[in-house]
Amino acid sequence: MNRATQQGNRSSTVLGRRLGSELLRLRDESGKTQQQAAQVISATNSKIVKMERGWVPMRDPDIRTLCEFYGLEDAKLVSRLLEVARLDRERRKAKGWWNQYPELRSLVEYVALEDIATGVRTWQGAFVPGLLQTPDYARALAVGNADWDDPEEIERFVEAKVARQARLADSNPLALWAIVAEGALRQLVGGREVMRAQLERLSEAAAEPNVTVQVVPFLAGSHPGMTGAFSVVSFAEPGAMDVVYMDTTSSTLWLESEKDAARHNVTFGRIARNGLAPRDSIALIGRIRKEL
Template sequence: MAGRDPNRGKTITTVLGRRLGGELLRMRELRSLLQTHAAEALTASTAKVAKMERGQVPLRDPDVRALCHLYGETDETVIEKLLALAKADRDRRKVQGWWHQYPQLKAQMEYVALEDIATELRTWQLAFVPGLLQTPDYTRALAMGNGVWEDPGAIESFVEARMARQARLTGERPLSLWAMLHEGVLRQLVGGRDVMRVQLEHLLDAAQLPNVHLQVVPFSAGAHPGMTSAFTVVSFTEPGALDLVQADTFSTQVWLESETDAAHHNALFDRIARVGLAQNDSLTFIDNFRKEM
């Protein structure tokens, strides 16, 4: 059952809104125009234009086209990209997602909401199995190990929420997932040998889905460009069109919202993939390690 969106009726900033607003702000400044010029073109107030550029309000397609016309943007490919971004942001804002009934997901609300409308995820993980591919016991062991919650009920609620996310891999519009895992992910005994054996079996099963691509980067790959940090590239139309990059820190999630950041991390992901094992070899690698368990 979908929970009530606590942000409904409020002026909120979304990651997608900031990305769109930032693009429009950049275009306006390139033309040396003021917010008053944009306001006149939209028959709106400068305060509303400011909110648009900060990502605080959704943009209608006519407004996006009017601003592109004002800023001298005639490339239909660029305009269509901005329109797609505006639609994705509107979809994100109007969804009253199931995740709002899980307070344990507070730090991940924005990510889960975007995952719900995304078309593709490309994730590189150094320390743990991505949430979309975790078993309940693995998730439970992670939650207990993190020490964030002492209440068993809160832990079970978190596990339930993470399992609910996995519905995105099946159904009418399954999410495309390309997951690259460092060998250390497989060797970290989260929950012990029995939990890890079942988790490895689950990875092998998940990789049979046509929309899941799984690779392992073994220790034998040596030095490679992915050693610095883990990250996830989230796509909403065709890959590369309007991607966002998410990375975790100890205390929060970091969003990299510029086109430059997205292009850099997509290129980085491709470079890591080249040093990883091919999918068939990765599955053999996982299966052999599972047998050792």
């Protein structure tokens, strides 16, 4: 699923669908119909359909009225919904730097959301997460993927990847928790010099207060992360209105339901428990670097 899902002349966004699914859940639990919901906000049934499917940006008054009508008394949850609606409106009209890079391809929607997220928890078994990659490492990955014909495209892709990393050091820095498999740190992407620099970058990043790095060692044996990599993107405190991102060889997949987010948060926690503590992880990274 790329930047938006098209439905005729409408388009949905990841945040819009996440918000719509939450409103649909609240309506179902309250026993209200779409027609009743439409009447309470003086709208048509089709507007409720569009809202619940994430096809349109949502107004704060409509969200407040519907929440009250559905009997939602949790003020904190209402505030979360309003915040997601605000972020979605901003996302729909945003002309961010990422739009200058068609080389990002399916990553465009992810990078746009990363720009407004409060936190990312990412598990990677095959390579170092993009937010922590050096330019040389990112370039070697792009070349190794054999997915690029034009060297200039590769350079622009690397430039865009590096630009993402500004989120880790801006005035409201992204909270990043990255768990990486030991095998990814031993894979000689780009050769020994490139890997030495990449491992040094990991150690430096881990010293920042908003970055946590863990390594799952070979000795951990079988663990829940072996089924595949994923990232959980948060737009409030962890666990509140999260979405899950998975990038495969053939497609980009967003899991937007509360159930999917909760399941992946549990899986992430289990992977973390199989990993070394942050201090021990950095020590292992240092040892691997010396071996190179």
